[in-house]
Amino acid sequence: xxxxxxxxxxxxxxxxxxxxxxxxxxxxxxxxxxxxxxxxxxxxxxxxxxxxxxxxxxxxxxxxxxxxxxxxxxxxxxxxxxxxxxxxxxxxxxxxxxxxxxxxxxxxxxxxxxxxxxxxxxxxxxxxxxxxxxxxxxxxxxxxxxxxxxxxxxxx
Amino acid sequence: xxxxxxxxxxxxxxxxxxxxxxxxxxxxxxxxxxxxxxxxxxxxxxxxxxxxxxxxxxxxxxxxxxxxxxxxxxxxxxxxxxxxxxxxxxxxxxxxxxxxxxxxxxxxxxxxxxxxxxxxxxxxxxxxxxxxxxxxxxxxxxxxxxxxxxxxxxxxxxxxxxxxxxxxxxxxxxxxxxxxxxxxxxxxxxxxxxxxxxxxxxxxxxxxxxxxxxxxxxxxxxxxxxxxxxxxxxxxxxxxxxxxxxxxxxxxxxxxxxxxxxxxxxxxxxxxxxxxxxxxxxxxxxxxxxxxxxxxxxxxxxxxxxxxxxxxxxxxxxxxxxxxxxxxxxxxxxxxxxxxxxxxxxxxxxxxxxxxxxxxxxxxxxxxxxxxxxxxxxxxxxxxxxxxxxxxxxxxxxxxxxxxxxxxxxxxxxxxxxxxxxxxxxxxxxxxxxxxxxxxxxxxxxxxxxxxxxxxxxxxxxxxxxxxxxxxxxxxxxxxxxxxxxxxxxxxxxxxxxxxxxxxxxxxxxxxxxxxxxxxxxxxxxxxxxxxxxxxxxxxxxxxxxxxxxxxxxxxxxxxxxxxxxxxxxxxxxxxxxxxxxxxxxxxxxxxxxxxxxxxxxxxxxxxxxxxxxxxxxxxxxxxxxxxxxxxxxxx
Numbered sequence: 001x002x003x004x005x006x007x008x009x010x011x012x013x014x015x016x017x018x019x020x021x022x023x024x025x026x027x028x029x030x031x032x033x034x035x036x037x038x039x040x041x042x043x044x045x046x047x048x049x050x051x052x053x054x055x056x057x058x059x060x061x062x063x064x065x066x067x068x069x070x071x072x073x074x075x076x077x078x079x080x081x082x083x084x085x086x087x088x089x090x091x092x093x094x095x096x097x098x099x100x101x102x103x104x105x106x107x108x109x110x111x112x113x114x115x116x117x118x119x120x121x122x123x124x125x126x127x128x129x130x131x132x133x134x135x136x137x138x139x140x141x142x143x144x145x146x147x148x149x150x151x152x153x154x155x156x
Numbered sequence: 157x158x159x160x161x162x163x164x165x166x167x168x169x170x171x172x173x174x175x176x177x178x179x180x181x182x183x184x185x186x187x188x189x190x191x192x193x194x195x196x197x198x199x200x201x202x203x204x205x206x207x208x209x210x211x212x213x214x215x216x217x218x219x220x221x222x223x224x225x226x227x228x229x230x231x232x233x234x235x236x237x238x239x240x241x242x243x244x245x246x247x248x249x250x251x252x253x254x255x256x257x258x259x260x261x262x263x264x265x266x267x268x269x270x271x272x273x274x275x276x277x278x279x280x281x282x283x284x285x286x287x288x289x290x291x292x293x294x295x296x297x298x299x300x301x302x303x304x305x306x307x308x309x310x311x312x313x314x315x316x317x318x319x320x321x322x323x324x325x326x327x328x329x330x331x332x333x334x335x336x337x338x339x340x341x342x343x344x345x346x347x348x349x350x351x352x353x354x355x356x357x358x359x360x361x362x363x364x365x366x367x368x369x370x371x372x373x374x375x376x377x378x379x380x381x382x383x384x385x386x387x388x389x390x391x392x393x394x395x396x397x398x399x400x401x402x403x404x405x406x407x408x409x410x411x412x413x414x415x416x417x418x419x420x421x422x423x424x425x426x427x428x429x430x431x432x433x434x435x436x437x438x439x440x441x442x443x444x445x446x447x448x449x450x451x452x453x454x455x456x457x458x459x460x461x462x463x464x465x466x467x468x469x470x471x472x473x474x475x476x477x478x479x480x481x482x483x484x485x486x487x488x489x490x491x492x493x494x495x496x497x498x499x500x501x502x503x504x505x506x507x508x509x510x511x512x513x514x515x516x517x518x519x520x521x522x523x524x525x526x527x528x529x530x531x532x533x534x535x536x537x538x539x540x541x542x543x544x545x546x547x548x549x550x551x552x553x554x555x556x557x558x559x560x561x562x563x564x565x566x567x568x569x570x571x572x573x574x575x576x577x578x579x580x581x582x583x584x585x586x587x588x589x590x591x592x593x594x595x596x597x598x599x600x601x602x603x604x605x606x607x608x609x610x611x612x613x614x615x616x617x618x619x620x621x622x623x624x625x626x627x628x629x630x631x632x633x634x635x636x637x638x639x640x641x642x643x644x645x646x647x648x649x650x651x652x653x654x655x656x657x658x659x660x661x662x663x664x665x666x667x668x669x670x671x672x673x674x675x676x677x678x679x680x681x682x683x684x685x686x687x688x689x690x691x692x693x694x695x696x697x698x699x700x701x702x703x704x705x706x707x708x709x710x711x712x713x714x715x716x717x718x719x720x721x722x723x724x725x726x727x728x729x730x731x732x733x734x735x736x737x738x739x740x741x742x743x744x745x746x747x748x749x750x751x752x753x754x755x756x757x758x759x760x761x762x763x764x765x766x767x768x769x770x771x772x773x774x775x776x777x778x779x780x781x782x783x784x785x786x787x788x789x790x791x792x
Contacts, residue, residue, distance in 0.1 A: 009195075011182045015337075016197040019175055023203060023341035025346040026171065030164070030498070034352070034491035041489070 017069045021062060021077070028058035040102045045109040052113030056120055063124060081121075089114060157488050158306040165302075165501060168345075169322040172338040172509075176330025179337065186538040190517045191260055191429045192333030198435040200336045201426060206426065206443040207343020207506050208426070209239055210452065212417035212571070215346075216297045217505040218452070220476050222460020223467065226371065226379025227727045228402040230460075233452035234698050234731060235411025235561040237738035240445035241691070242415040242578070244746045247436050249585035252674055253666060254428040255758040262424040263522045266577075268764040269584050269666060270592040271659045273783070276581040278599065279421045280523060284572055286422055287515025288555065289550050289566025294507040295320060296556035296563055301504070305482055305497045313557040320553035323505060327513045327549075328542050332429065337512040342502045342509075347451055349499035355456030357462045360488045362432060366461035367724060373464070374471045380725045381707040382407070391609070391627030401632060408699045409629075409637025416574030416636060419581060422514035438751035441585045449735050457728070459496075469474055512552065516545035565611050572610065572636040576602035588667040591657045594650035602643030609635040662764060669762055678749050687749065694741055698734035706730025 039047035044103045066072055073081075092110055095103030103110065125133070183189065213236065221229045250265070259265040263279035266272070299316035310318075327335050357363040365371050376399065392401070402410075417423060427436070457533035466480035478500075485493035520541045525532055532540060555563045557657060579598050583590030591743030607613030609629055618624060629635060670676075678684045697700045711726035712719065722729055746752035 012193075012195065015178055015182050016199070018178070019337040019340065020197070020199050022171070022175065023337075023344045026168070026341050027344040030345065030495070031348055031352050034489075034495055037491050038489050 013069070017065065017071060020065055020069075024061045024065070025058055028054055028061070032058070039106065039109070043102055043105045043107060048106055048109040052109075052116060055117065059117075059120060059124075066125060085114075085117065157486050157493055158309050160490055161302075161305055161494050161497055162310075162502070163678065164498055166247060167381060168342070168498075168502075169326070169747050170320070171341065172326035172334075175337045175341070176326040176334035179330040179334035183331070183333075186534040188333065189331035189538040190520055191425070192331070192336065194260065194429045195431040196333060196426070196429050197337055197436075198430060198433070200340050201430040202435060202443055203340040203343045204336050204510070205423070205426060205439050205505075206448050207346055207502075208338060208423060208510055209236060209322035209414075209417055209444055210343075210346060210350075210448050211294075211503040211506040213414055213452075216294075216301070218456060219459050219463055220478075222457055223401055223463035223476055224374055224471065225377060225400050226460070226464075227381050227457065227725055227731070228378060228380075228400050228468045230453065230457050230728070231402060231407045231699075231703065232410045232414075233449055233456065234407070234735060235414040236449040236452060237445045237735060237742065238411045238695070238699065239418050240440045240449075240742050241415045241417045241738075241745070243436070243440045243444065244742060244752050246419070246581045246585050247424075247440070249670070250424055250581070251428055251430075251432065251436075251754070252670065252758060253584060254658055254704055255432070256669055256762050257666070257764040258317035259764070260425075260428060261518055261521050262421045262428075262577075263518070264526075265582065265764075266580055269663065270595060270661060272592050272596065274596060275580065275592075275726055276522060279577075280519070282570070283421050283515050283518045283522075284449055285566060285570040285573065286420055286511040287549050289563045290570040291511040291515075291548075291567075292509045292552040292563035293560075293567035294504040295552050296560040298501060298508070299556060301478060301497060301500050304477070304479055305493070310351045316557045317553055319505070319508070320549050320556075322714050323509050323512070324545065324549040327509060327516075327545055331538075331541070332513060332517050332781040335509050339506050339510055342506050344420055346499060346502040346506065347447065349495050349502065350451050350455050352461070353496050353499055354458040356489070356492045356495070357485070357507075360492070361462055361465070361484055362466065363458040363462040365465060366451060366457055369725060371461045371464050372441065372467070372471055374473075380727055382704055382727065385701045385704055387632045389630065389632055390625060393614075394625075394627035395522050397632060401629075402604040403632045404699070404701050404703045405637070406629070406632040406634060407694075407703065409634035412575055412640055413571040413634055413636035415578065416571035419577050420570075420574045421518055422511055425514050426510075427520060430742040432758060433754040436754070437763075441739065441746045443738045449738070453731055453735055508552070512545065512548045514540050515548050519544050565615070569606065569612060569635075569736065572606045572634070572639055573603060575638050576606065576638045576643050578640065579644055583663075584666075588660070588663045589655040590647065590651050591654040591663075592659055593654045593657065594647045597650040598643040598645075598647030601646040602639040605642045606639035609633075609638045665762060666764060673759075674756060676749070676751065687745065690744075691741055694734065694737055698738060703730070703734075706734075 032051045035047045035051035035054060039045070039051060062073070062077075092103060092114065096107070129136075182205075183193075184195070187193070213232075218229075230486055250262070253269070254260060254265055256266060257265065261279075263276040263283075266279065267276035295316055298319050299312040299314075302310055302315035302319075303312040326338055330337070354363075367378060371379065378399040381399070382402065382404055383397065384403045386403050386405040387397050388705060389395045389397045399404075417665065462484070463476065463478065463481045464486040467476060468476060468480055482493055482496065485496055520537055524540050524544070525537050529536070552563075576599055579590060580595045583595060608617070608624070609626070614624060614628065630638075678687060697705070706727045708714075708726055709722055710722050710724075710729045
């Protein structure tokens with residue numbers, strides 16, 4: 001019974017955090033998309049910078065939520081963030097290749113924005129996990145390489 | 157814009173259903189549908205509570221009134237600080253009393269503490285007023301703004317039914333907790349969009365004209381000054397005011413009505429079902445007094461100016477609308493226009509979803525589950541709550557779609573009547589000598605005064621009997637102010653004679669627990685005096701007659717021959733200054749004096765029971781028998 005209660009409060013805890021994170025990103029997401037659309041439409045740099053600033057604010061708010069609720073980014077959140085970033089990057093590169101007018105006109109703000117986003121994420125990882133930990137997060141080879149297999153074997 | 161708007165609104169409805177479905181999957185007991193297991197996370201109270209306060213003041217009308225009256229109406233935003241201070245005064249003690257006595261709702265708590273069924277019935281009437289006409293009023297506006305934004309591609313009635321259906325769907329699945337999660341998200345969207353639209357409009361549409369005083373105003377309205385301390389007007393509908401309606405007494409009494417939001421049974425349910433430590437202080441100081449008031453004071457006037465600037469033709473109360481500003485926004489940026497509609501829709505949906513859901517929960521907890529169907533199983537109670545929710549949504553959709561005037565008349569009473577609970581709540585939380593008879597006497601006077609200074613009482617009386625010499629809000633005093641003044645006077649007068657009545661023992665037991673285990677240390681006599689006198693001084697200058705000084709204090713000061721160049725209207729600077737002082741006072745009371753900080757575990761230890769039967773010997777026999785039949789109870 002006690003386990004059931006613990007599981008119940010764990011489930012509520014996860015849902016509480018998820019709802020909070022969603023609350024932040026719903027508002028941030030709308031404003032960021034609106035600013036980006038405005039910037040691309042009018043080919044103005046300020047709304048584009050504004051959009052990236054808003055996304056970084058959302059990221060900082062997410063980190064604060066993690067700190068308050070003693071959690072880390074979940075696997076789904078990391079995956080969603082990476083996919084969104086990759087899509088943005090590919091879209092930007094494709095637009096450059098296709099000589100799209102807004103992408104060319106906004107080359108500097110868009111590249112700075114994407115770069116700063118990456119830097120902020122890396123800064124978070126380095127400060128949170130340390131340099132080695134941050135590197136290990138991307139070190140897929142060792143996860144499946146001979147060292148990991150050996151370690152699994154010795155642990156039985 | 158129509159497709160984009162439908163897409164964005166649809167996305168938010170899908171989110172509400174999604175989070176509701178997740179909540180339903182996590183629920184372990186059917187009772188959690190009613191109160192979220194009384195363990196809502198503190199952030200829910202912070203975010204949802206702030207959103208409810210902003211939405212509850214009537215954001216839809218707020219911008220239109222700002223367009224009409226300018227900065228003199230902007231002054232009512234200071235009332236949000238007063239609402240925060242009222243929250244500081246009662247919310248922590250209410251949570252303590254609820255947890256100590258085991259009661260989950262305001263009606264049950266007041267009823268047990270004062271030993272009065274009447275108070276429970278009255279809170280249920282308030283719940284009904286908020287859940288049906290007040291929510292119906294918002295749903296009606298929601299339909300109107302969607303119809304206006306889509307150029308009647310979606311008609312008003314269609315929008316009302318569609319919104320009611322989706323809000324009901326989310327509520328019926330997720331219950332109290334799911335609804336509060338969705339409201340929390342809407343609240344963040346609301347605050348973000350007020351800033352976004354305000355800044356976007358100021359940058360793209362020239363709403364900065366507000367700063368230079370270039371915004372058109374209706375003829376005879378002082379848009380940058382408060383038109384006096386009080387005007388001897390017979391009231392709205394009987395006599396025109398000079399220079400505008402919002403005198404300092406109108407502003408102060410309107411601010412009292414805002415207190416009605418935080419004292420409403422629904423809002424107190426939100427507070428009582430939040431898991432301790434509820435972080436009330438953070439919400440009250442930084443989010444309500446700080447963020448909500450700040451956003452309303454600083455960003456909302458730009459939006460109001462935008463409405464006035466985009467209006468074509470003479471600006472009058474009968475003609476002012478959002479049509480012009482929507483067209484102007486679409487011309488600049490479709491996403492900005494969608495953001496504007498979404499901001500209004502978020503505020504209106506918060507009101508509808510919150511008061512409908514809390515209405516269903518409170519009716520089941522306080523009436524159906526307790527008196528009418530006491531033997532219901534937990535599953536039965538959940539089913540009953542869902543059916544009640546369906547009935548509420550059906551009623552408010554019918555009212556909003558086909559009888560919006562009825563919703564306006566009924567909804568206009570809700571806040572003014574809700575604030576009449578203030579003496580009862582102060583008695584429960586702080587003053588043990590306020591007796592049941594005193595509270596009831598005060599409530600009778602308060603309710604009568606509210607009814608006779610609002611359209612409902614005036615219309616009914618004048619159609620049945622004779623024309624009254626006064627209209628709505630005579631002497632530019634809001635009905636909440638009339639009611640509360642007479643309520644407090646009657647309550648204090650009756651308390652003189654009934655302070656040591658038969659129920660004093662019950663009241664003492666609760667206050668003894670407060671004193672023993674949750675003593676409120678306000679410091680020595682000097683510190684105590686400083687706190688209360690600072691509040692009074694602040695209220696006098698921020699909301700009371702002293703606010704009139706703000707008209708010229710920073711543009712043409714009486715203490716100097718110099719003319720300052722602030723680049724802002726003097727009244728606006730005054731408002732910002734006293735808003736910051738208000739945040740400081742709220743911080744001092746909530747944190748420093750500890751009035752909103754829960755630092756000890758709360759233990760259930762007190763059975764609050766009335767020491768006398770529910771009905772006195774003098775009650776009519778037929779009434780007593782009828783109530784005994786529907787509300788069987790042990791009187792031994």
